[in-house]
Amino acid sequence: METTQPIPPIPEPQPAESPAPPMPLAGKLMNVIAAPGDVFDEIKATPPHVANWLIPVLIYAVAGVISICILFAQPAIRQTIHDQQVKALDKQVQLGKMTQAQEDQALQVMDKFMGPTVLAISGSFAMVIYSFVSVFWWALVLWLLGRWFLKTQFTYLKAVEVAGLASIILVLGLILSTLLAVILGRLYAGPSLALLVSDFDPARRSHLLLGAANVVYLWHTGVLALGLAKLSAAPATRAVIVVFSYWILAELLLIAIGLGQWAL
Amino acid sequence: MARPKKRRKLLIFLIIGVVLVALTLVAVFKKREPVITVQTEKVARHSLTNLVVANGQIQPVVQVTISPEVSGEIIELPVKEGQSVTKGDLLLKINPDVYIAAVNQAQAGYESALAAKDSATANLEKAGADYQRNLTLFNSKLLSESDFVGFKAARDVAKAQLDSADDQVNVAKAAVESAEEQLAKTTIVSPLTGTITSLNSEVGERVLGTIQNAGTEIMTISDLNQIEARVNVGEMDVVSIAPGQNTRLEVDAFKDRKFTGVVTAVANSALGTGAGSLLSGGNSGSGQSQQATQFQVRIRVNEKEPAFRPGMSVTAEIETEYRTNALTVPLASVTTRPMKPAVKVDPPKTGGTNAMVSAASGTNTVAGTNAVAGTNTMASAMKDTKESLKPTDVVFVVEGDHVKTVPVKIGICDDNYWEIADGLTNGEEIVSGGYRAVGRDLKDGSKIRVGPAETGAPEANP
Numbered sequence A: 001m002e003t004t005q006p007i008p009p010i011p012e013p014q015p016a017e018s019p020a021p022p023m024p025l026a027g028k029l030m031n032v033i034a035a036p037g038d039v040f041d042e043i044k045a046t047p048p049h050v051a052n053w054l055i056p057v058l059i060y061a062v063a064g065v066i067s068i069c070i071l072f073a074q075p076a077i078r079q080t081i082h083d084q085q086v087k088a089l090d091k092q093v094q095l096g097k098m099t100q101a102q103e104d105q106a107l108q109v110m111d112k113f114m115g116p117t118v119l120a121i122s123g124s125f126a127m128v129i130y131s132f133v134s135v136f137w138w139a140l141v142l143w144l145l146g147r148w149f150l151k152t153q154f155t156y157l158k159a160v161e162v163a164g165l166a167s168i169i170l171v172l173g174l175i176l177s178t179l180l181a182v183i184l185g186r187l188y189a190g191p192s193l194a195l196l197v198s199d200f201d202p203a204r205r206s207h208l209l210l211g212a213a214n215v216v217y218l219w220h221t222g223v224l225a226l227g228l229a230k231l232s233a234a235p236a237t238r239a240v241i242v243v244f245s246y247w248i249l250a251e252l253l254l255i256a257i258g259l260g261q262w263a264l
Numbered sequence B: 001m002a003r004p005k006k007r008r009k010l011l012i013f014l015i016i017g018v019v020l021v022a023l024t025l026v027a028v029f030k031k032r033e034p035v036i037t038v039q040t041e042k043v044a045r046h047s048l049t050n051l052v053v054a055n056g057q058i059q060p061v062v063q064v065t066i067s068p069e070v071s072g073e074i075i076e077l078p079v080k081e082g083q084s085v086t087k088g089d090l091l092l093k094i095n096p097d098v099y100i101a102a103v104n105q106a107q108a109g110y111e112s113a114l115a116a117k118d119s120a121t122a123n124l125e126k127a128g129a130d131y132q133r134n135l136t137l138f139n140s141k142l143l144s145e146s147d148f149v150g151f152k153a154a155r156d157v158a159k160a161q162l163d164s165a166d167d168q169v170n171v172a173k174a175a176v177e178s179a180e181e182q183l184a185k186t187t188i189v190s191p192l193t194g195t196i197t198s199l200n201s202e203v204g205e206r207v208l209g210t211i212q213n214a215g216t217e218i219m220t221i222s223d224l225n226q227i228e229a230r231v232n233v234g235e236m237d238v239v240s241i242a243p244g245q246n247t248r249l250e251v252d253a254f255k256d257r258k259f260t261g262v263v264t265a266v267a268n269s270a271l272g273t274g275a276g277s278l279l280s281g282g283n284s285g286s287g288q289s290q291q292a293t294q295f296q297v298r299i300r301v302n303e304k305e306p307a308f309r310p311g312m313s314v315t316a317e318i319e320t321e322y323r324t325n326a327l328t329v330p331l332a333s334v335t336t337r338p339m340k341p342a343v344k345v346d347p348p349k350t351g352g353t354n355a356m357v358s359a360a361s362g363t364n365t366v367a368g369t370n371a372v373a374g375t376n377t378m379a380s381a382m383k384d385t386k387e388s389l390k391p392t393d394v395v396f397v398v399e400g401d402h403v404k405t406v407p408v409k410i411g412i413c414d415d416n417y418w419e420i421a422d423g424l425t426n427g428e429e430i431v432s433g434g435y436r437a438v439g440r441d442l443k444d445g446s447k448i449r450v451g452p453a454e455t456g457a458p459e460a461n462p
Helices: A025-034 A036-045 A050-072 A075-094 A100-113 A116-148 A156-184 A205-212 A215-232 A236-256 B002-029 B097-139 B145-184 B353-359 B366-388 B435-441
Strands: B035-042 B044-060 B063-066 B072-076 B090-094 B187-189 B194-199 B219-222 B227-234 B246-251 B259-266 B294-301 B313-330 B335-338 B391-399 B402-407 B409-413 B417-422 B429-433 B447-450
Touching (some): A025 A156, A025 B002, A036 A156, A036 A215, A116 A215, A116 A236, A156 A215, A156 B002, A205 A236, A215 A236, B035 B435, B227 B313, B246 B294, B429 B435
Parallel strands (some): B035 B447
Antiparallel strands (some): B072 B090, B259 B294, B391 B429, B409 B417
């Protein structure tokens, strides 16, 4: 008598795993704060999309404009700016580049034509431009660092997306700095070691160095380094070293050539 | 795996949210006040010298204007401007012809008077002899009384005529002396040793004498060995100036030299008023002046400088008051603010009710007394408040990061410091700048930030 082996059931063809739904933009903007690695993984895997960098940059610009308007509405901040302008003119007089009469005239013109409203408008305009320029600049830096130091290639637009999304960190930093400036009544009141200095002077290099040690900037730089690591598929440690080295050198250079105020 | 990740995200957002909300609440509810940047100094002790600054001119102490007493034409002028002359030197001669004629005329009158006197003398002698002769006859009863009286009278008349002639001689003699004196005045010599600092006339000019009017000022002679500064001081400052006060002088022509002097005289009346003035009004104008009231002060210059010229401009700093080791603050620290007095309304005392009633309302109602008395007291207090809101000298004392307005009583000042007579203690930190902050922005309780001084070398970057 023949016995038949039961025919093993034919395994059902497993349906292909459906790809994870693309992260919505709002999700990317939120997750870049808490889980930036996931965001940049998706950026790397998906084609470039303008919204990925344009929306964060616009948010950064709007936040910057609001911050400037709030700061210039503070009497203490206006007084600080006025004192700085007077001090700069006094220095010109001391150096012999200007007479006292010219200084008095310049102060009158400043008081008349460069009041808080004018300064707020010009500052807002500058902030909008700076928002775009800084993102494109960081994108260029990431792209070049990837090519030169990590020996990898990725498109510039990818770098722009990374830099654009990372600017959300700077938005948080803007909000923090604005609140601290309002509370403390000081212009330079970001979450940095400059808070330890009661009379912050942007003309002093030592104070600028303390101001550069800003928690938000470090965080932003770290996020950029992670983005570079993801785009270039390089070890995160290497990317962090490369990006932070650039950041430190850039800060020191700006402070050395007298543009340290732009680094704050 | 996804769950811990989700929890981590939530935790991060929660932390960020809490921090932002907390900061926002603090920012919204925090009292905002402008922070004013100031500079500070400590109240310290210094010696002060109060100075009154006045401008004027260098003038010689002794300065004589030569004007002739007689009128005439200058025929000789052997001196020139800038020449040194000694006392007694010939200065000028005026044409003496008229005066010589006057002398001759007077002399002739004198001689005529003498002749008249001689005649009167002879007449007296004759009348006297006739009197004597007829007296003998009268005594011998050989002459009538009436005839005798005639001879007596003739003698008396002759005597009177002699007396008159004698007086005429004196008059004529005085006329001669006067004419001679007028003649002598046509020659003018220097009354002092000095330098001719101005010469206003030339040979041939006709000059007027001081007998008729003010006289022509021919020249001025000054003793340049003794120089003084004549400065004009305003009426507010002149009360603090007295003879004997030391002075620092700066002559415009000698910018690199400092001179010293002593106040020797202070005018009693203002320039231009003239009456009762201590000093001759060389600078007095005519009529009433619209300019500020000023008084002339004379300051003797201690140093001898041959190059001094009368009329040189000079600035004097008269040291009027001194304070040694006085409590002082920088000049810029003191400003004025309207100060509100601490109004204290005392409640009316029940024990003194009747007295207050009679003084205030005159009512005898006990119930209404306290209200009326209280109302009157409050009304007078309110009236005092309005009247007391006067600008008061104040200084801003630093208390932590705020300032307190402290009224002070100031004394004298010099170029840098005010003396503080009352209101501050030694070592207190006070606001000394900036100018706008002290003069306008600072109020009682203002929040401040001590900024670096705006003058001096910039801080070196480390």
